Amino acid sequence: GENVEQHPSTLSVQEGDSAVIKCTYSDSASNYFPWYKQELGKRPQLIIDIRSNVGEKKDQRIAVTLNKTAKHFSLHITETQPEDSAVYFCAASRTGGGNKLTFGTGTQLKVEL
Amino acid sequence: NAGVTQTPKFRVLKTGQSMTLLCAQDMNHEYMYWYRQDPGMGLRLIHYSVGEGTTAKGEVPDGYNVSRLKKQNFLLGLESAAPSQTSVYFCASRVGGAGEETQYFGPGTRLLVL
Numbered sequence: 001g002e003n004v005e006q007h008p009s010t011l012s013v014q015e016g017d018s019a020v021i022k023c024t025y026s027d028s029a030s031n032y033f034p035w036y037k038q039e040l041g042k043r044p045q046l047i048i049d050i051r052s053n054v055g056e057k058k059d060q061r062i063a064v065t066l067n068k069t070a071k072h073f074s075l076h077i078t079e080t081q082p083e084d085s086a087v088y089f090c091a092a093s094r095t096g097g098g099n100k101l102t103f104g105t106g107t108q109l110k111v112e113l
Numbered sequence: 114n115a116g117v118t119q120t121p122k123f124r125v126l127k128t129g130q131s132m133t134l135l136c137a138q139d140m141n142h143e144y145m146y147w148y149r150q151d152p153g154m155g156l157r158l159i160h161y162s163v164g165e166g167t168t169a170k171g172e173v174p175d176g177y178n179v180s181r182l183k184k185q186n187f188l189l190g191l192e193s194a195a196p197s198q199t200s201v202y203f204c205a206s207r208v209g210g211a212g213e214e215t216q217y218f219g220p221g222t223r224l225l226v227l
Contacts, residue, residue, distance in 0.1 A: 001172070009153075032214045043203065043218040044156070089155055098144065098163050099207070099214055100171065103155040 002027040004092050006104025013080050014112055021107045023090035024072040030092040032099070033066060033073045038087045038106075047088075048075070080111045115139055117219035119204050125225045126194045134189040134222050136204030143209030145187040146171075146216065147179060149200040156203065162187055163209070194226045 003026040013019050025033075034049035050057045050064045050073065057064050061080075066073040077084055087108050091101040120135040136145065143164050148156040158171030160179040168179045176198060178190045187206075191198060201223050205216040 006155075034215070036218075043220050045218070046215055049215065093214065095211065098146075098161045098169060100146075100158055100161060101156075101216060102172075103157070105153060105155040 002030060002092055002094070002102040004090060004102050004104045006090050006107060008107060009105065010108045010110070012110045012112060015080060015082060017080055019075075019077045019080055019084070019109055019111075021075045021088055021090070021109070022072060023074070023092075023104050024070075025092040025102075026071065027092070027094060028068075028071065029094045031095060032093045033064070034091050034101070035062075035064060035075050036089045036091065036103075038089065040086075044089060077109075080109075082111050082113060085109055085111045117204060117206055117217050119202075119219040119222050121222060122220070123223045123225075125227065126191075127227050128195060130194050131190070131192050132194065132224075133191075134202055134204075134224075136187045136189070136206075136219055137185055138206040138217075138219075139185060140206065140208075140217070141184070142206035142217075143184075144207045144216075145181065146205045146207075147177075147187065147189045148203045148205065149173065149198075150203060150221075151200050159189065159202075194224075196226045198224065199226045200224060 031052035036044035038044045063076045090104040146161040147159040162181040165184040204219040
């Protein structure tokens with residue numbers, strides 16, 4: 001089955017700096033890669049996703065890049081703000097079989113003033 | 114439109130007791146999923162359903178059963194709870210079909226097994 005590894009497990013940045021979280025996946029058939037943000041005690045919420053036919057996608061201060069050859073994808077947050085502090089999860093899935101998501105273990109992002 | 118809801122929000126069980134967690138969605142989604150979330154381990158899939166009357170095993174199905182008798186509801190059962198099942202349980206649903214992969218999560222159920 002799919003295996004998703006996520007790094008780093010914790011990340012501390014100064015407000016206004018950029019943050020990058022990286023994930024690798026093992027199943028070359030995976031074609032959908034979402035990123036979820038989870039605040040303390042809350043449900044995971046989708047912030048951005050990318051499909052395998054696209055190399056990069058951007059939405060305001062967040063962007064995701066995908067390298068299918070190397071089987072890794074990354075989340076980039078620019079101009080970080082205190083409200084960006086949360087746990088971020090990457091995930092991967094393939095078409096069929098329920099489109100099951102396999103999640104990474106999460107990155108605790110702390111944006112310091 | 115309430116989205117995905119879960120009942121109960123919090124529960125304490127003794128080892129060996131049974132309980133059922135309810136997930137309900139009002140978005141007419143075909144697919145529904147049950148995950149557990151443990152510290153440092155992300156979300157792991159327990160069981161899932163691709164439509165009313167269907168269920169399938171996920172990554173960590175042992176000790177759990179599920180049923181999807183109605184399209185809008187997905188029930189997760191623990192027949193004999195164990196301390197290892199202490200976790201936060203999340204339900205999710207999605208429309209189904211190509212290009213509609215986004216999963217929407219419920220608020221979670223926090224379960225403590227003593």
